[in-house]
Amino acid sequence: MDDDELERLLRNERYPRSGKYSARWMVDNSMGPNPVWQAEALSELMALETGMRVLDMGCGTALSSVFLAKEFDVEVWATDLWVKPEENWRRVIEADVKDQVHPIHAEAHALPFAEDFFDAVVSIGAYHYFGTDDLYLGYFSRFVKPGGQIGIVLPGSTEEPERLPPPHLEAFWKWDFCAWHSPAWWQQHWEKTGMVTVEVADRLPHGWQDWLQWNEVCDEDGGTPGREEALMLRADGGRTLGLTRVIARRNN
Ligand SMILES: C[S@@+](CC[C@H](N)C(=O)[O-])C[C@H]1O[C@@H](n2cnc3c(N)ncnc32)[C@H](O)[C@@H]1O
Structure with a gap:
């Protein structure tokens, strides 16, 4: 597919800031649902101000880090396990934000940062890989200063299904989708620790x-239309699946 066609198919009026970024750049560095759109959705409800220090946890290819640095003039520590920091550094240089985005290789339970260092923390499409443990937030939240915000967006369900897989998704289900929790689940999961106050726990409007x-555009562009995840989302039609957004503030 040529770049103009890709640009046209990925136009999404819900994300005007994201519309300034090349569709080809987003698709070629994709690891899941578009992190730039998700970063924009988070940023609408988070207070990001010039010069803030932001942790982007599980940043993957650092597209969200580049977006936040450019749009909000913040400094971002683009932290990830699977993607090599050298690869992210190349992308950061190409995006012309080398003074603002710092690629870090780290595992989520062994973060090389000082306590209280960050003004804000974001995590897109990643927190469910390491954050469903009851005790994780107590560790993770210490890296943001008291009063600072933690915002995540990740695949989720409308409510916790009575049984897994939900019958209408049986044909598509993979065992690890059990970590795709509802906004209410995440709110309770975080608030029970007493470490944070949840300000937002919702589904991204039109997230599914x-x-x-x-997915449909990426599949088409990759020459493999009709891949399983898109078929699953279409079959579900927003009944169960979507993108969960949670924003909380660290208590003092
Ligand atoms: C599906 S990718 C999403 C990446 C990116 N945020 C995006 O939305 O495109 C999930 C990311 O979580 C990161 N991740 C998973 N488990 C992790 C862990 N234990 N510690 C640090 N990062 C982890 C992986 O390195 C991976 O890049």
Whole structure:
């Protein structure tokens, strides 16, 4: 697919800031539902101000880190396990934000940062890989200063299904989708620790449609239309699946 066509198919009026970034750049560095759209959705409800220090945890290819640095003039520690920091550094240089985005290789339980260092923390499409443990937030939240915000977006369900897999998704289900929790689940999971106050726990408005649009265009562009995740999202039609957004503030 040529770049103009890709640009046209990925136009999404819900994300005007993201519209300034090349669709080809987003698709070629994709690891899941578009992190730039998700970063924009988080940023609408988080207070990001010039010069803030931001941790982007599980940043993957650091697209969200580049977006936040450029859009909000913040400094971002783009932290990830699977993607090599050298690869992210190349992307950071190409995006012309080398003074603002710092690629870090780290495992989520062994973070090389000082306590209280960050003004804000974000995590997109990643927190469910390491954050469903009851005790994790107590560790993770110490890296943001008291009063600072932690915002995550990740695949999730409307409510906790009575049984897994939900019958209408049986044909598509993979065991690890059991970590795709509802906004209410995350709110309770975080608040029970007493470490944070949850300010937002919702589903991204039109999140499942954004996710489906993204997957269908990526599948088409990759020459493999109709891959399983898109079929699953289409079959579900937003009944169960979507993108969960949670934003909390660290208590003092
Ligand atoms: C599906 S990718 C999403 C990446 C990116 N945020 C995005 O939305 O495109 C999940 C990311 O979580 C990171 N991750 C998973 N487990 C992790 C862990 N234990 N410690 C640090 N990062 C982890 C992986 O390195 C991976 O890049």
